Amino acid sequence: xxxxxxxxxxxxxxxxxxxxxxxxxxxxxxxxxxxxxxxxxxxxxxxxxxxxxxxxxxxxxxxxxxxxxxxxxxxxxxxxxxxxxxxxxxxxxxxx
Numbered sequence: 595x596x597x598x599x600x601x602x603x604x605x606x607x608x609x610x611x612x613x614x615x616x617x618x619x620x621x622x623x624x625x626x627x628x629x630x631x632x633x634x635x636x637x638x639x640x641x642x643x644x645x646x647x648x649x650x651x652x653x654x655x656x657x658x659x660x661x662x663x664x665x666x667x668x669x670x671x672x673x674x675x676x677x678x679x680x681x682x683x684x685x686x687x688x689x690x
Contacts, residue, residue: 605631605666631662 605627632655639654640646 605662635659635662 635655635658637647638658639651642654644651645653
């Protein structure tokens with residue numbers, strides 16, 4: 595489970611850093627992060643003894659991709675909730 599969290603953190607970090615770059619650099623960074631994640635997923639499935647090109651291998655890749663997407667969605671929900679918390683907290687002090 596920890597490698598997935600680390601991978602999600604890496605992807606999130608790359609996305610944040612990419613936000614400061616121009617659109618072409620941002621696209622390159624996103625593609626590199628995606629390729630890195632796919633390579634790691636491939637390695638995980640191979641370590642489980644699965645053979646590339648089989649249904650089991652493809653299912654393994656799909657599960658890992660879904661887990662990564664779920665973690666990214668959860669991170670986005672946490673970010674939004676944090677922003678709401680900050681916004682609610684500042685209104686108490688601004689008199690609005």
